[in-house]
Amino acid sequence: MSEPGYLSAARYGKQLVKVARVVREGDKHYIVEYVIRALLEGDIETSYTKADNSVVVATDSIKNTCNIFAKTSPHVLNAPIFALHLGLHFVTKYEHITKAFIDIESLKWSRIEVDGKPHKWSFVRDGEEKSTVEAVVDASAGTDKITASLVVGLKDLLVLKTSGSAFTNFVRDEFTTLGEVSDRIFSTSVSLQNTISLPPNTPLSIDNLTSIETELDFPKVLPQIKKDVLETFATDESASVQATMYLTMQNILTSCPAVKESSMQLPNKHYIPINLSAFKLDNGLGYEGGAEVFHPSADPSGYITATVTRK
Numbered sequence: 001m002s003e004p005g006y007l008s009a010a011r012y013g014k015q016l017v018k019v020a021r022v023v024r025e026g027d028k029h030y031i032v033e034y035v036i037r038a039l040l041e042g043d044i045e046t047s048y049t050k051a052d053n054s055v056v057v058a059t060d061s062i063k064n065t066c067n068i069f070a071k072t073s074p075h076v077l078n079a080p081i082f083a084l085h086l087g088l089h090f091v092t093k094y095e096h097i098t099k100a101f102i103d104i105e106s107l108k109w110s111r112i113e114v115d116g117k118p119h120k121w122s123f124v125r126d127g128e129e130k131s132t133v134e135a136v137v138d139a140s141a142g143t144d145k146i147t148a149s150l151v152v153g154l155k156d157l158l159v160l161k162t163s164g165s166a167f168t169n170f171v172r173d174e175f176t177t178l179g180e181v182s183d184r185i186f187s188t189s190v191s192l193q194n195t196i197s198l199p200p201n202t203p204l205s206i207d208n209l210t211s212i213e214t215e216l217d218f219p220k221v222l223p224q225i226k227k228d229v230l231e232t233f234a235t236d237e238s239a240s241v242q243a244t245m246y247l248t249m250q251n252i253l254t255s256c257p258a259v260k261e262s263s264m265q266l267p268n269k270h271y272i273p274i275n276l277s278a279f280k281l282d283n284g285l286g287y288e289g290g291a292e293v294f295h296p297s298a299d300p301s302g303y304i305t306a307t308v309t310r311k
């Protein structure tokens, strides 16, 4: 009997590969802690359609490769370049693997300050936000014509402001109960992805990674992006989540020439003023705001997304 369907997409690999790497420069130490997802595409159809494992690089070997590269890659402290290195390895090592998808989440380890000075080997988890990388390395046109896309960003960056946020002039009809406010709490958990322009005229290869690493300067760019996010959030007289997120991405495009597109997803984590009038307490429920007691509402939340692309 002929099969009713055909294999229209296939990709596989290992996810949740957790690895930490210490780099020691004398008694000054560095640490990164990564959660890696490495997925492969290529001439792997027969593993699905013919039970042919001869085309399968075992996901266990993919995990081993992540650990080996954590030890051997000269780019291990620079997550976006490390992701490109891993991806380039898979598409050059295995002739039948033509695309590699490497995602990395970096957990936050910041140096502990002692007497105002960063300690040499002690670190603190001072925030749940993760720095993110999504790299796609594509050798489908041949290993001498490898291309890649690279997206860097962050997620789970929780922020809140108690003033400088209004929401007025929205559609008011028979479905509307929300009052207009000139002053409210604005809180969100920032997810942000920035598409990076890779240096032009540089054939993508493992040999060129060091010059790409120098040119893109992620140790400078990534903190700049976070600074843009936090400073825009703090200082914008926000008319809405939509308007503030748009301004944030324009500021990133201004400060980071290597970013060609920026996308954000922001939940609007509502803080709802509690009505205390039954207790003869005025909790500032009107247009002017000024409420002091709120219900931090877990759900539902607004969910606002946008992409800004360089002209």
Ligand SMILES: O=c1[nH]c(=O)c2[nH]c(=O)[nH]c2[nH]1
Binding pocket: 167, 178, 239, 240, 241, 242, 268, 302
């Ligand atoms: O900044 C906001 N944008 C909205 O689209 C919206 N909708 C809503 O109920 N409150 C808000 N706040």
